[in-house]
Ligand SMILES: Nc1ncnc2c1ncn2[C@@H]1O[C@H](COP(=O)(O)OP(=O)(O)O)[C@@H](O)[C@H]1O
């Protein structure tokens with residue numbers, strides 16, 4: 001065999017250099033998979049750890065095409081790469097996973113709502129509203145408060161408004177970008193939020209993670225508990241089936257997160273979809289037999305998927321949000337001294353108020369104890385030493 005025929009490792013190109021890419025890279029190491037990164041800057045979270053980094057603009061077709069040339073498959077840290085660029089890559093024969101035809105449903109909340117409701121997935125009452133008057137009419141029909149969202153570009157609660165009355169209906173239209181619509185939704189008075197994560201490979205194999213409960217504060221996930229406490233087996237299975245059905249219907253490849261709102265009567269409606277590893281799946285790094293990051297990589301490489309089942313009765317993940325503690329490394333001293341089973345993942349990001357800079361994971365058989373430990377550690381790392 002000549003050198004040019006030499007067996008070479010898979011090369012996965014990841015677009016976006018945040019913590020999701022960083023943790024994907026961590027999973028790639030164990031699989032002997034090489035990663036290439038298209039990053040926003042040379043010092044972003046994943047660029048600190050991946051050897052092969054291109055700094056460039058993911059909205060520029062030439063940059064993305066040149067980046068993709070050396071990769072076996074392209075996948076994502078975020079959902080913001082324009083679909084037109086991805087369609088062209090796909091047409092040129094490059095594997096893009098998830099593909100643009102699926103990904104648009106995670107990029108555009110209007111397309112997502114239309115497709116899911118046509119397919120029979122439970123959604124809140126919704127309507128695309130062209131202007132303030134139409135939004136007021138929707139609120140008057142449905143009853144206030146209502147939720148308004150921009151169709152594209154939102155994240156972590158940015159681009160979502162709870163409107164208490166007609167006098168607030170101008171706000172969502174104030175700074176609309178080109179091609180962005182406003183989606184009005186019934187305000188779901190949910191008991192809690194759930195998250196159903198599934199992974200699907202190109203050959204159609206799929207696995208479902210145990211359903212998690214997630215708590216958001218100011219639109220940002222702060223804590224997850226897996227499995228969701230008090231969820232009946234029937235409810236859990238039905239949420240998993242719903243997520244598997246959406247993944248199959250949209251032909252998603254890789255991880256699909258279905259964010260759900262559970263009403264007080266126990267029924268669920270879909271909030272939104274994400275097609276990449278998800279914050280509510282971080283527990284799986286330490287808590288599941290196969291992490292969401294490893295299964296996402298296996299899926300995009302069409303390798304058999306690993307067991308998503310939890311190793312322990314309860315796993316709690318606490319996000320470390322930027323607070324008053326800037327010296328995370330020395331805060332570790334206290335956290336590790338206090339809890340020898342605590343797992344900590346720091347993302348190498350500069351601490352800024354409210355920014356996701358890491359997460360902690362605890363697990364065990366006593367839920368109260370597992371939660372207390374996660375809350376203490378996440379709070380301490382934030383600078384709240386009495387947590
Ligand atoms: N129709 C709704 N009714 C009640 N709360 C909602 C509704 N839609 C969204 N929310 C709340 O707003 C949060 C953020 O909305 P989401 O569409 O997931 O935006 P983002 O893209 O910022 O994550 C949700 O996690 C949920 O807490």
Ligand SMILES: [Mg+2]
Nearest residue numbers: 156259271272
């Ligand atoms: Mg969301």
